[in-house]
Amino acid sequence: MFRSLRLGRFFGIDLYVHGTFWLLPLFVLLTGLSAGCSLAAAGAEVGFLFAVFGCVFLHEVGHALAARAYGVGTRDITLYPVGGVASLDRMPEKPGQEIAIALAGPAVNLVIAGALFAGFVGAAFLTPWVPDPDNALDVLGARLMAANLVLTAFNLLPVFPMDGGRVLRAALATRLTRVRATEVAAGVGAVAAGVFLVAGLVLPHFGLVLLAAVVWLLGQAELAGVRARAAAAEWEAAAPPAADGYTGLVWDETRRVWVQYRDGRVVGVIDPEE
Ligand SMILES: [Zn+2]
Numbered sequence: 682m683f684r685s686l687r688l689g690r691f692f693g694i695d696l697y698v699h700g701t702f703w704l705l706p707l708f709v710l711l712t713g714l715s716a717g718c719s720l721a722a723a724g725a726e727v728g729f730l731f732a733v734f735g736c737v738f739l740h741e742v743g744h745a746l747a748a749r750a751y752g753v754g755t756r757d758i759t760l761y762p763v764g765g766v767a768s769l770d771r772m773p774e775k776p777g778q779e780i781a782i783a784l785a786g787p788a789v790n791l792v793i794a795g796a797l798f799a800g801f802v803g804a805a806f807l808t809p810w811v812p813d814p815d816n817a818l819d820v821l822g823a824r825l826m827a828a829n830l831v832l833t834a835f836n837l838l839p840v841f842p843m844d845g846g847r848v849l850r851a852a853l854a855t856r857l858t859r860v861r862a863t864e865v866a867a868g869v870g871a872v873a874a875g876v877f878l879v880a881g882l883v884l885p886h887f888g889l890v891l892l893a894a895v896v897w898l899l900g901q902a903e904l905a906g907v908r909a910r911a912a913a914a915e916w917e918a919a920a921p922p923a924a925d926g927y928t929g930l931v932w933d934e935t936r937r938v939w940v941q942y943r944d945g946r947v948v949g950v951i952d953p954e955e
Contacts, residue, residue, distance in 0.1 A: 684700050685698060685699050685700060685759060686698045686700070691738075691742070692742055692745065692746065694742070694745055694757060694767075695756075695757040695758070696738065696757070696758050696759075696760075697757055697758070697759040697760070698759070698760045699759050699760060699761045701761060701762055702760050702761060704762055705762040706727045706730055706731070709723075709726050709727050709730050710723050710724070710727050713726050713727075725817070728821075729821060729824060729825075732821065732825055733825070733828045733832075734760055734765075736789075736790060736793055736825070736828065736829055736832065737760065737764055737765045737832070738758060738760060738765060739790075739793065740765060740786040740787070740789050740790055740832065740836070741758045741765040741766070741767040741786065742758070742767075742789070743785040743786045743787075743788060743789035744767045744769070744782055744783075744785050744786045745758065745767045746785065747781055747782045748767075748773075748782050750781075751773050751778045751781075753769050753770055753771060753772075753773060753782075754769070754770045755767050755768060755769050755770070756768040756769075756770065762891075763888075763891055763892060763895050769782075774854075774859060776852065776854045776855050777851075779847060779848075779850070779851040779854075780847075780848050780851045780852070782847075783844045783845075783847035783848050783851070784844065784848065786836060786844050787832070787833045787836045787837050787844055790829040790830075790832040790833040790836070791829070791830075791833045793825075793826075793829045794826045794827075794829035794830045794833065797823075797825060797826040797829070798826055800822065801822065801823075801826075838873070839866075839869060840869065840870045840873040840874075840896055841863070841866035841867050841870035841900050841903075842867075842899050842903050843870075843896065846866050846869070846870050846900075847866075850862050850863055850865075850866035853865055853866060858911075859907060860907055860908055860911045863903070863904050863907045863908075866900075867900045867901065867903070870896055870897070870900040871896075871897055871900060871901075873896065874893040874894075874896040874897040874900070875893070877889045877890075877893035877896065878890060878893035878894075881893060913947075916947065916950070917946075917947040919936075920933065920940045920947045921933050921934075921940060923940075923942045923945060924945070925945050926944050926945045927942045927944075928943050928944060929941075929942060930942070933950075936950075937952075937953075937954075938950045938951060938952045938953070939951040939952075939953065
C-alpha cells in the first residue's frame with residue numbers, strides 16, 4: 682500500500698510519489714466534505730494541494746540542478762505528505778557548495794511567487810484589473826503566490842535538516858569540524874522539533890506533530906551518518922598502507938586488528954578477540 686509510484690522523468694530525474702502521500706489529498710477532500718463543502722469545492726481544494734506540491738517538486742528540482750552544477754547527481758525526487766526529498770548521490774562537504782544547493786530550493790519558490798506577482802501586476806497594468814474574488818483562476822494564483830512565500834520562509838528556518846538548517850550547518854563548518862557543526866545544527870533542530878511538538882499538541886495541529894517527528898528523526902539519522910563517515914575516514918587514514926589495488930587482510934600492530942582491503946580501499950576491520 683505504501684509503495685512509491687513513479688510519475689515520470691523530468692530534467693533527467695525520476696519523480697516518485699510515496700504511497701503515504703495520497704493520505705493528504707484524501708484528508709483534504711474528507712475535511713472539505715465534512716465541513717459542508719460541495720464535492721466541486723472540496724475537489725478544488727485537492728487541485729490546489731496538487732498545485733502546491735507541483736511547486737514543492739520544482740523546489741526539489743532547484744536543489745538537484747544546483748547539485749548538478751557541482752557534478753553531484755540526483756537519484757530521484759520523492760514526494761511525501763510532509764514535503765519533497767531530492768536524493769543527492771552525496772552532499773558536497775565544501776560549505777559554499779552546500780549553502781548554494783540548500784538555497785536553490787527556496788529560491789525556486791521565491792521565483793514562482795515573484796512570477797505570479799509580476800503576472801498580476803502585468804495584468805493590472807494592461808487592463809484596469811484587480812484580482813476578482815469570484816474568478817477561480819485569480820484566487821488560485823493569489824493563493825499559490827502566498828503558498829510559495831510560505832514555502833520560502835518555512836524552508837529557510839534554521840532547523841536542520843531543513844534547508845535553513847543546512848545553511849546553518851555549512852556556516853558552522855567553516856569554523857568547526859563537520860561533525861561538530863552537524864551536532865550543533867541537529868541540536869538546534871531538536872529544540873525546534875520540541876517547539877513544533879508542543880505547538881502541535883496545544884493547538885492541536887497534527888501536521889506540526891508530524892513535522893516535529895520528521896525533523897527529529899531525519900536530523901538524528903543524518904547526524905549518525907556524518908559521525909559514522911567521519912569515524913570511517915579517521916580509521917582509513919590511520920590504517921597501515923596496502924599496495925594499490927590490494928584485496929585481502931593486513932595486520933594492524935598498533936590497534937591489534939586485521940584491516941580488510943578491497944581494491945586498495947579499507948572496507949572493514951576484524952578484531953580477533955571478538
Ligand atoms: Zn529544500
